[in-house]
Amino acid sequence: MNRRPAVLVIAGSDSSGGAGLIRDVQVLNALGVDSLCAITAVTAQSDSQVCAAQLLPPEHVRAQIRAALSTRSVGAIKIGMLGDEAIVAAVVQSLPSRTTAPIVLDPVLCSSSGAPLLDAGGRQAMLRDLLPRVTVLTPNLPEAATLLDEPVAVDERAQARQGRQLHALGPEAVLLKGGHATGPEATDLLVTGHNSIHRLTSPRLNATRRGTGCSLASAIAAGLASGLSLHAACIQAKRYVHSMMAAADSALRAKLSRAELRRK
Numbered sequence: 001m002n003r004r005p006a007v008l009v010i011a012g013s014d015s016s017g018g019a020g021l022i023r024d025v026q027v028l029n030a031l032g033v034d035s036l037c038a039i040t041a042v043t044a045q046s047d048s049q050v051c052a053a054q055l056l057p058p059e060h061v062r063a064q065i066r067a068a069l070s071t072r073s074v075g076a077i078k079i080g081m082l083g084d085e086a087i088v089a090a091v092v093q094s095l096p097s098r099t100t101a102p103i104v105l106d107p108v109l110c111s112s113s114g115a116p117l118l119d120a121g122g123r124q125a126m127l128r129d130l131l132p133r134v135t136v137l138t139p140n141l142p143e144a145a146t147l148l149d150e151p152v153a154v155d156e157r158a159q160a161r162q163g164r165q166l167h168a169l170g171p172e173a174v175l176l177k178g179g180h181a182t183g184p185e186a187t188d189l190l191v192t193g194h195n196s197i198h199r200l201t202s203p204r205l206n207a208t209r210r211g212t213g214c215s216l217a218s219a220i221a222a223g224l225a226s227g228l229s230l231h232a233a234c235i236q237a238k239r240y241v242h243s244m245m246a247a248a249d250s251a252l253r254a255k256l257s258r259a260e261l262r263r264k
Helices: 020-030 058-071 085-094 120-133 141-148 156-167 212-225 230-263
Strands: 006-014 034-045 050-055 076-079 103-105 173-176 185-191 197-203
Touching: 006 020, 006 058, 006 212, 020 034, 020 212, 034 058, 034 085, 058 085, 076 212, 085 120, 103 120, 103 212, 120 141, 141 156, 156 173, 156 185, 185 230, 197 230, 212 230
Parallel strands: 006 034, 006 076, 076 103
Antiparallel strands: 034 050, 173 185, 185 197
């Protein structure tokens, strides 16, 4: 019997289940893809704050990656929270070539509540050593601005410029997510070789949900592991996250309606 495609997830755990490794595995399973895991950090989180975080020793992260890759072949690798410079270095040393397995990097710099999840040395190591190894980088607008040490882009022209700047640092492609922008549409920009830019749009929803960055990157990895082109994998991933957000939006509207009825 043929086994399902598999993705190696390198990320931190989130005790609330709203983001991180648990969210990654949920998304991959929903898209018909198996998961192998290398945990970089154990965090205690709720929906409103990071209560504690413990980084794993770099040698243990390295051992997990090597053990996972020796267990079975993977169709893609998804990287999330790394924590510090030493773990970034351990991951870089352990990764196969992106020609062997496409690598999706979600540059987790801080939590939704604003707690830092990657130190300054880790950011520099990510820019210098990890970006040239990845297939696609998936920053949101604040993450792109932080990586480039620039203000957050306020329009699509500035977003495109920052996407090109990040692409010049070595990844094969950059998917700059527009969820933090404004307007009736949420527009992501996929920057690939020769300064080619593809616009991926969906109606903007009012709902918010933790773990959307994890979900999008994992969904892209699932598509790549299943044999989709990068462009097709990004389209599938955006549709998946939009449907997830739409469900959250519907649930919020229903909750508000019930509350309104109780007040009457």
